[in-house]
Amino acid sequence: MATTQTEMETMSYAIPDAALEQDIAILGKKGRGKTYTAKGLVERLLDMGRRVIVLDPLSTWWGLKATASGKEGYPIVVFGGPHADVQLDDGMGRGLGRFLAAEHISAVIDLGLMRKAEQSRVVADLLEEMFAKNRDPVTLVLEEADAFAPQNPMGDGNTRVLGEVDRIARRGRGFGFRLISLTQRPAKIHKDVLTQLSTLIALGVTSPQDRDAIKAWVEGNADRDKAREVMDSLASLRVGEGWIWAPDLDLLKRVHFPKIKTLDTSATPKAGEKRIEPKRLAKADLTRIEEKLKKEIEPKKEAGRPVSVVGVDAEGKIYERGLIQGRKEGHGSCYAACLKDIGEKIAAMKPAFLPPAVEVSGSHDLLVIDQIPALERKQAPVRPKAAGELGAPARSMLEEAQRRFPCKFTWGQLAALTKRKARGGSFHTARKELIEGGHVYEDGEKVIPAVTEKRPAPSQAELLEVWISAMPAPANELLRVLASYPHPLSADELATRTNRKPTGGSWHTAISMLRSNGLIKEQARGVYVLGDLAT
Numbered sequence: 001m002a003t004t005q006t007e008m009e010t011m012s013y014a015i016p017d018a019a020l021e022q023d024i025a026i027l028g029k030k031g032r033g034k035t036y037t038a039k040g041l042v043e044r045l046l047d048m049g050r051r052v053i054v055l056d057p058l059s060t061w062w063g064l065k066a067t068a069s070g071k072e073g074y075p076i077v078v079f080g081g082p083h084a085d086v087q088l089d090d091g092m093g094r095g096l097g098r099f100l101a102a103e104h105i106s107a108v109i110d111l112g113l114m115r116k117a118e119q120s121r122v123v124a125d126l127l128e129e130m131f132a133k134n135r136d137p138v139t140l141v142l143e144e145a146d147a148f149a150p151q152n153p154m155g156d157g158n159t160r161v162l163g164e165v166d167r168i169a170r171r172g173r174g175f176g177f178r179l180i181s182l183t184q185r186p187a188k189i190h191k192d193v194l195t196q197l198s199t200l201i202a203l204g205v206t207s208p209q210d211r212d213a214i215k216a217w218v219e220g221n222a223d224r225d226k227a228r229e230v231m232d233s234l235a236s237l238r239v240g241e242g243w244i245w246a247p248d249l250d251l252l253k254r255v256h257f258p259k260i261k262t263l264d265t266s267a268t269p270k271a272g273e274k275r276i277e278p279k280r281l282a283k284a285d286l287t288r289i290e291e292k293l294k295k296e297i298e299p300k301k302e303a304g305r306p307v308s309v310v311g312v313d314a315e316g317k318i319y320e321r322g323l324i325q326g327r328k329e330g331h332g333s334c335y336a337a338c339l340k341d342i343g344e345k346i347a348a349m350k351p352a353f354l355p356p357a358v359e360v361s362g363s364h365d366l367l368v369i370d371q372i373p374a375l376e377r378k379q380a381p382v383r384p385k386a387a388g389e390l391g392a393p394a395r396s397m398l399e400e401a402q403r404r405f406p407c408k409f410t411w412g413q414l415a416a417l418t419k420r421k422a423r424g425g426s427f428h429t430a431r432k433e434l435i436e437g438g439h440v441y442e443d444g445e446k447v448i449p450a451v452t453e454k455r456p457a458p459s460q461a462e463l464l465e466v467w468i469s470a471m472p473a474p475a476n477e478l479l480r481v482l483a484s485y486p487h488p489l490s491a492d493e494l495a496t497r498t499n500r501k502p503t504g505g506s507w508h509t510a511i512s513m514l515r516s517n518g519l520i521k522e523q524a525r526g527v528y529v530l531g532d533l534a535t
Contacts, residue, residue: 014255019199019246020045020139023169023179027186027214028203033240034182035060035266037201037257038141041180045139046074052106053130054141055123055148056081059112061141063265065281072282073262074106077289081110085286086293090118093125095297100126101133103292105284120157123148124392127164137176140168145181146188153190156426160392162190163419169196170469186213192472195220199249203242205234221247385437393420394430398439401449404466406457407534408446413517417470463533467519474500475510479519479530488529 015024020041028034035058042064045052054061062083066073079096080088088096088109100107109126111119130138142148142165149165150158168177169192181197183189187209195217205211211234218227230243233254237243244253390398396418401409404417411431415422434440441448458466464483468476477498482489491511495502514520514531521531 014253014257015041015199015201015244016246016249016251017048018249019244019251020050021178022198022246022248023173023196024181024199024201025145025186025194025197025217026180026182026201026203027205027210028184028242029205029207029210030184031239032184032203032237032242033257034184034203035143036240036260036264037203037242038143038180038182039064039262039264039266040257040260042139042141043074043261046076046106050106051104051136051138052076052141053100053138054108054143055111056108056141056143057111057119057147058143058266059083059110060266061108061143062110062281063263064108066263067261068263070280072280075282075284077105077107077284077286079107079109080114081108081112083281084110085284086290088114088122090114090121092297093122094129095293096122097126097129098133099293099296100138101130101135103289104136105289117157119147120155120161124157124160124164127161127168131164131168131172131175131177134176137178139178139180140172141180141182143182144184145193146183146185149181149190149193151188151190156392159419160396162193163396166190166193166419169193186210186217189213191216197221199244199246201242201244202230202234202237204237204239223247226252385433390433390437390439391426391430393418393426394433394439396420397430398434398449401440401447402451404458404534405449405451407463408443408448409534410445410518411447413534414447416513416517417466419470460533467533471513471519473510474498474506475513478510479514482520482528482530488523488527491526491528494528 024041026034026038039061042052042054046064056062059081062078062081064074064076065078065083078085079092080086088111096109109122111122114122145165149162149169153159153162169179172179179197181189181193186194186205187207191213194213197217198221200214200217200221202214205214211231214231214234215227218224230245230252233243241254241256244251244255246252385394397414397420400414400417409417411427412422415427420427435442439450441450464479468480470476471479477500478494481494481497489497491502495507500507511520511528515522518531519533520528523529
């Protein structure tokens with residue numbers, strides 16, 4: 001399509017307000033102005049009174065607190081980093097998430113001084129709490145989004161963060177979330193996250209892998225016929241110039257993005273130049289913020305024991321405390337019964353091995369264990385873990401089981417729903433923690449969470465959407481097609497309806513994944529039908 005000179009001129013508002021209500025991807029190689037463009041969008045949102053939370057691993061977004069001319073900027077709160085208003089450590093994620101969900105404030109979560117493992121922990125905890133508690137509109141900005149949603153996550157920490165970002169990208173809109181995701185390597189960001197974003201801002205991409213990632217977005221969101229001019233021009237775009245593509249708004253435009261009002265702390269100083277330092281920074285009401293944040297972060301105590309914060313309602317917490325108290329009383333009753341039995345058996349033995357001063361009777365009240373050196377006492381049993389003490393894999397599986405109750409899933413299905421594998425040390429440890437802690441029960445192959453409240457069972461259509469969201473491509477595509485046909489489909493029919501070939505690693509992996517989770521059944525060799533999504 002031809003691009004007019006008018007369209008190429010600098011625009012005050014290159015992106016319409018309606019696009020700010022959608023999830024946005026800003027893609028471009030290093031030095032093309034991704035952060036600069038995103039800051040322009042955030043400035044508009046702040047001017048409109050919107051709430052914005054920035055996850056910043058580069059320590060560049062604090063510049064929102066100052067203007068380019070040296071005046072005070074936006075009184076946004078910076079948590080962590082070299083310009084922190086409030087110091088941040090990796091144990092504050094949950095409390096900070098609850099605080100940000102409850103308060104109408106904008107914030108920068110500066111992760112630049114943290115190690116990668118610390119970043120993963122605080123981000124996963126923060127997003128998990130915000131998703132559970134937030135219900136008001138909020139725009140979440142992911143600077144270097146491929147760090148939060150990597151195509152190939154390594155370790156439980158990265159997997160947890162990816163799971164939370166993916167959940168917000170898929171289902172966050174109903175809970176008030178809007179995403180602005182920035183990356184210089186589109187090929188490195190997870191495709192399930194990238195393809196969920198509605199508006200594309202492309203600032204200049206040259207590598208074949210990154211251009212292929214943009215093609216994947218086009219195939220999932222836009223008209224392929226319109227993609228040619230965009231793809232052909234990506235390598236030649238100048239700094240600050242890019243394409244805005246919002247298919248839902250029928251918008252495709254090549255523009256120069258306007259200057260931002262705040263301090264450009266993301267600019268790289270040239271040789272001999274000094275990094276820009278602000279003259280004045282806007283100040284937030286830190287006294288009120290620190291008081292409220294302190295209440296969320298400090299562990300609440302009851303009877304000298306921390307109370308779990310996992311479980312979003314009071315009933316869940318009461319139930320959890322009941323389980324702990326029940327186990328305590330049960331152990332005490334068992335111990336007393338054992339003492340009585342031992343006392344009676346020792347009395348019947350006419351025990352000459354006891355010290356003369358020890359009186360033995362059938363009554364366990366007269367038996368003093370410390371005076372019997374010949375009996376070997378066992379250590380007290382290890383206290384089962386409360387919900388708030390569970391490891392990340394156990395906690396995520398428990399929350400998924402609780403959220404979907406009264407549906408029952410197998411361990412393998414719970415692992416798949418939380419994007420984990422049902423094998424390995426971390427999975428078996430999680431399973432053991434949940435069973436020994438009384439958080440779940442096993443009914444044959446099904447896992448039942450310890451939930452007291454009565455809930456209506458989700459419909460088959462709702463369960464289908466849950467699994468389609470949890471499964472990667474092409475497994476989710478095959479599942480959707482099978483669900484839409486009342487009769488069995490052969491592999492060739494499935495392949496035709498999903499525009500794929502019924503051969504190769506990705507096809508066999510998808511079939512195996514669906515079959516192992518019971519989501520499809522093979523009626524005959526190479527003939528499939530929809531399985532049991534849950535019971």
